[in-house]
Amino acid sequence: MRLELLKKISEVLVKYAKRQKVIEYGQLCKEIGLEGVPPIVLKDPLGEISVRCIEHGYPPLSAIIINKEKRLPGEGLFTNIAPKMGYSNLTYAEYESFYEQQKKSVFDFKSWESFLSLFRTTNGSGEIIYPDSKPQKNVSQLISKTGKKFNKDEFQKEFINKRYNYGNETQYHIITVKKFLDTQLQGPFRYQILILYNHRIIKKVTIKHETSKQLLTPAKKRGIKLLLEHSPKIKFEEISMVHYKQDRPKGDPWDKEPLKDFRNLFQMLSEKYLEDSVINDIDAELAQENSFYKDGQAKNYYGTRYERNPKNRLEAIRIHGTICKVCGFNFEKVYGERGRDFIEIHHLKPLSTIQEEVVINPESDLVPVCSNCHRMIHREKDNVLTIEELRQLIKNSIGEYEK
Structure with missing residues (x-):
């Protein structure tokens, strides 16, 4: 009863x-x-x-x-x-x-x-x-059984009219679309995520769950991850996040993510994405070598070895960027998507001179260099060059070539 x-x-x-x-x-x-x-x-x-x-x-x-x-x-x-x-x-x-x-x-x-x-x-x-x-x-x-279902045509009309475009114009939009109504009792329940660049869809995925309707937060996280995969260096100010819910009680199906909530979520996920990217770079290098050395334990350090501590490497990239400090080489500019956010990290004090593990200061002890410059710095293990020395060597060589 x-x-x-x-x-x-x-x-x-x-x-x-x-x-x-x-x-x-x-x-x-x-x-x-x-x-x-x-x-x-x-x-x-x-x-x-x-x-x-x-x-x-x-x-x-x-x-x-x-x-x-x-x-x-x-x-x-x-x-x-x-x-x-x-x-x-x-x-x-x-x-x-x-x-x-x-x-x-x-x-x-x-x-x-x-x-x-x-x-x-x-x-x-x-x-x-x-x-x-x-x-x-x-x-x-x-429960009131209305028999209503998500109206695809209604959403398309709203989307074409750019109803998602709230407030200040941004270059990118993350749109989550709740593709079921609250009256739906059985799954699967679906959310669609759209990534827009200048109002053009560049990525589109759908997530679903057989029993749970609590998909908005996963949809937000998936949208941010998709955008970071497309443009890892994107800034928070360039993005808007908007949600579409056809049976929103107030009538307007569109709702913009609160700025504070979006900023916190974006910062957390962007940091996690960059950290994962750094670890993947290190793992890729280690797969090609027979040994692994911690900071300060590589007694014969030379060649193109990465900074081994992911946190040190990540912080060095945040501070110094991903452009070679010797020659200005930019991996992304030359290799496109494959080279995005890639750089090697050089210890200003060669590890071969360190007899024990030490605390590394990413700002003063590390610097980003391209693979070629890194190899030239360490080519002679008893004569490791400084950044300035290699930069001058390049300048002199170019001068000789132009004569």
């Missing part, structure tokens, strides 16, 4: 409220005996519970049930319940503060037993009955 389910959910939420703890959607499903059922089945019951709370002067219980990844309640609390409480048109930036406020109200409230009593009454014989109850065959009948 419908009210029996509402009461069952309310009892679990009241239990957590008394403990002053939040609960995730999956855990709530488990505690009411619906483990494995998509959390979307709770959308309407939770909405009705909070409406009943508001009508009788209680804080909204649904404020303490949160999404596992976002650590916030579902959008219904902000777009449906909040207006009923006098908070109309909350912006995304206001969601967290509203959530914290309502969560505190739920935790501070001390008369939840009186709320639970609203779900039951007695007949003349003292038997408990549930008013307005209707028999239900299964829980899925609590």
